[in-house]
Amino acid sequence: xxxxxxxxxxxxxxxxxxxxxxxxxxxxxxxxxxxxxxxxxxxxxxxxxxxxxxxxxxxxxxxxxxxxxxxxxxxxxxxxxxxxxxxxxxxxxxxxxxxxxxxxxxxxxxxxxxxxxxxxxxxxxxxxxxxxxxxxxxxxxxxxxxxxxxxxxxxxxxxxxxxxxxxxxxxxxxxxxxxxxxxxxxxxxxxxxx
Numbered sequence: 001x002x003x004x005x006x007x008x009x010x011x012x013x014x015x016x017x018x019x020x021x022x023x024x025x026x027x028x029x030x031x032x033x034x035x036x037x038x039x040x041x042x043x044x045x046x047x048x049x050x051x052x053x054x055x056x057x058x059x060x061x062x063x064x065x066x067x068x069x070x071x072x073x074x075x076x077x078x079x080x081x082x083x084x085x086x087x088x089x090x091x092x093x094x095x096x097x098x099x100x101x102x103x104x105x106x107x108x109x110x111x112x113x114x115x116x117x118x119x120x121x122x123x124x125x126x127x128x129x130x131x132x133x134x135x136x137x138x139x140x141x142x143x144x145x146x147x148x149x150x151x152x153x154x155x156x157x158x159x160x161x162x163x164x165x166x167x168x169x170x171x172x173x174x175x176x177x178x179x180x181x182x183x184x185x186x187x188x189x190x191x192x193x194x
Contacts, residue, residue, distance in 0.1 A: 084194070087169055088139055091190040096173035099132045100186035104147075104177040113151040113182045122147045125186070133188055144189040152181050159185050166192065 107125055130145040150157055163170070169192035177184045 084140070087141065087192050089137075090169075091138060091141060091171040091173075093171055093173040095136065096133055096188050096190075097175050100129055100173065100175040100188060101177065103129050103132065104175065104184050104186055108177060108179055108182055108184055110180075111182055112180060113149070115151070118149045122149055125149075125184075129186060129188060133190075138190060140193050141190045142193050144191070146187045146189075148185045148187075150183050152178065152183050157183065159187075161187065161189075163189060163191075 125147040126145040130143050133143050148159060172189045174187045
């Protein structure tokens with residue numbers, strides 16, 4: 001048995017054999033850690049058999065462009081189908097009609113018809129109505145809001161609409177408002193999404 005004292009150890013550490021052995025051990029340790037660790041930092045089992053082994057050791061190029069590395073950290077959520085054919089709560093036209101009436105009164109009070117402004121005003125009013133109807137928490141209903149603005153010049157106006165829907169679940173509400181030389185019609189359609 002060979003014992004190291006300080007003189008023998010100093011001589012052994014300065015030999016070429018010691019340097020080669022140290023380099024070899026560091027090289028082996030580095031390669032084992034490199035093989036056992038994937039790019040994402042998780043250790044992989046080198047004894048793993050089956051199709052999972054090839055994925056962990058020989059990853060394809062498209063695997064590196066995953067959701068975490070592409071910049072989109074919140075992937076879209078996909079929900080399972082519930083096969084629910086009837087809604088929990090029904091669309092109540094009277095409540096929605098009151099919402100349409102208040103929005104039209106608040107926004108068209110003391111307004112004059114200008115044909116350059118009325119197109120954008122229709123969009124704004126329909127968005128306001130849609131947001132207020134969404135606050136009623138009608139789950140699984142698609143809400144469509146339409147506002148028509150016209151100028152009163154002693155003419156008649158008729159508005160009609162047609163829809164293809166399930167009359168047991170789907171419904172609509174409409175309200176007319178006129179003030180000064182403006183006449184407005186607001187319509188909201190609620191279609192149940194199965």
